[in-house]
Amino acid sequence: MSMQQRVIQHENLLKFLGEIISSGKQLYAPQKKAEKTYFLPASDVHSIVFDYIQTAESPKELLFPKTERMLSYEQVDGKLKMIDHAEGEIFPERVLFGSHPCDAVALKTLTDFFRHDVPDAFTQKRQDSLTVISVSCIKADDNCFCTSVGTSPGDTEGSDILLTPIGNAKYYVEVMTEKGQSLFAAHEKYFENSDIISKDKYLTKMSEVFSSSEVTARLSKAFDHPIWSDASLRCLGCGACAYVCPVCSCFDIQDEGTDKKGDRLRCWDSCGFSLFTLHTSGHNPRKNQSDRWRQRVMHKFSYMPERYELLGCVGCGRCSRACPADMNIKEQLKEITEKIEG
Amino acid sequence: MENNFEPKIVAFVCNWCTYAGADLTGTSRIKYATNVRIIRFPCTGRIDYNLLLKAFAQGADGVIVSGCHPNDCHYTSGNFHARRRWIVFKQMMEYMGIDMRRVKFSWVSAAEGAKWADIVNTTVNEIRELGPSQEYLEMSRQGVA
């Protein structure tokens, strides 16, 4: 249930976003670069694009940057100085605008995942200082499948504020959380009162192509199924799918530096690489690309639900769009429910 | 500041010619700039261009790469291979926008003690003019959250 509902005119929305920038918060919003759309820091609201299906990269960088400095050390006058960046650094107030509901769900999944067991201070602090204003989907493409993985084009989950375009350059506004409420309250003048409306007729229609719980159930018996080697013949073994995915969270800790000074960095990694599991001895438990493709699917749809009660996929379809060899996750998941016995 | 700036120069040299040449500079009591740290390799053929990049990454202001003159390589062809690589590497670096005035390539034989002193002195003077190397160090800080 939303805490508040309102309507905002497109023009006022731009003013609202403009005020966020001038208030000193960092605004990340979809903008074009080299023919693709990305969530980039916005300094001018007129560079924001509204008419896009999905950004090339997900917003996960806002919680989990591709390269994050965790620790630094330096020798000063023969003494070792250590800086733990999780404690020392101030995490800037940020607003993400224009994420679709799938991305908002993904940000929540990431937060929950990194909170598991030993909570990760970095993602936690980044999440604490991030407010998410999402926009419901009135368009989708063939690669989208949110409704098959438990979310939907108007889902409010994970968003602090959700806007739904309702035609005539207007948006229906649902304020969902305390964070959303405080942002809304600071700029209330731009919003108009509204009754609770049903968003459905404005949203894109997306039918469910498979059931994710079915996928999870079938996967428990699918480890040795030939489906993996058949499907992965064309897989090139790059990490494009993992790096554009809003949920993928594997990383590699790297130390860089000399005896005098250096950093400990957390860098993205991907289970698609053969190096990911290569042992020092030369043995590789995931020797073939099919083992790695299976791992990708299993991790998202079997291990994550089992261990964390989270689903590792939100149906954004980025991996399918990005894959240079046209691996298509939606097709693969559908096939699993069709070909593997329940 | 520029005036007091003492550039750090790393020299990658082959054992058989330039290293011996640099030795001769010393035994001939020719004075030359002390800014250079010499690293000895078996042959220029062994001087991977990645070593040059590592030198800049660790704070070198300039780099000298030197070995036997063509036809004089102790291993016959190490320097011919190296030369091809330098030709491509230099242009590739420039294509990616890196100022290659900080890298000097030369041939210095075991008999050219004076030439070695000259190469080092000119390099030091030129790098002093260019100022401290920032470009490469900056890169290790960009793109880290």
Add this chain to the structure above:
Amino acid sequence: MQALHQKAKELLESGKVQVIIGYGDGSGDRVRPVFISKAESASDLIWDDRCRQNLAVYLNKPEIKKLGVPAIVATPVVVKTIIQLISENQLKSSNIVVLVVDNDVVSELTDNASLEAYSAGHPVVFPPFVVKEIKDIAEMSIQQRNKYWQDELSRCFKCYACRAACPLCYCERCLTDNNQPQWVCVASHAQGNFEWHINRAMHLAGRCVECGSCTIACPVGIPIGLLTIEASRIVKQEFGQEPGLHCDADSAMSSFKVEDTETFIK
């Protein structure tokens, strides 16, 4: 496409090859690589303007080799790639069948001479936007080029799709995967990205056949192929060697001429 289907069917039925590597129907309006082992599936093959991925990348994959002797549906640049792979001792023309399609006539190239003749008759022509990019960068000052590449490479997150899509990046262990010593920083900060890409360019100098597969593969739209194209251009200009023309050519960067010239070594 009829002729292609017919030829593929014959090859599989006669047992001359066990698998056809070609393009088939993909997601939406995409085509995707397909590996056809049954004669009755030969009609799944597609041949049109969308067939741009360099399929030679699959020839040396262990999973694909297991399928048996391959025939490959080849664009002109794939023929070039195969010649280059032969010159690097990674392939033998006697172990594969190369199928080229010109005006719906399918020919089999089965020996070095026919591959070379085909390659010579089908020079790679860049699309106009690539010609423009190359010209724009050539006209930049060194500072502008620095800014251009820093900006483009700032998006690189080291997914290695460019490497994976490249048929000439076949090393089992890439220099960038090495950590003893760690030549290339793992992090995708500006330095790590720069190191990765200059090494990629250097290792493809005189070998890049300019198929553009790396650029197409890059999920963040970096025109990354321009670097390897430049590296090959330098090799051609300086040493007169061009990849993908002769099956017995020397590798440009592991050979030399005493007469090689330069002006910058003092």
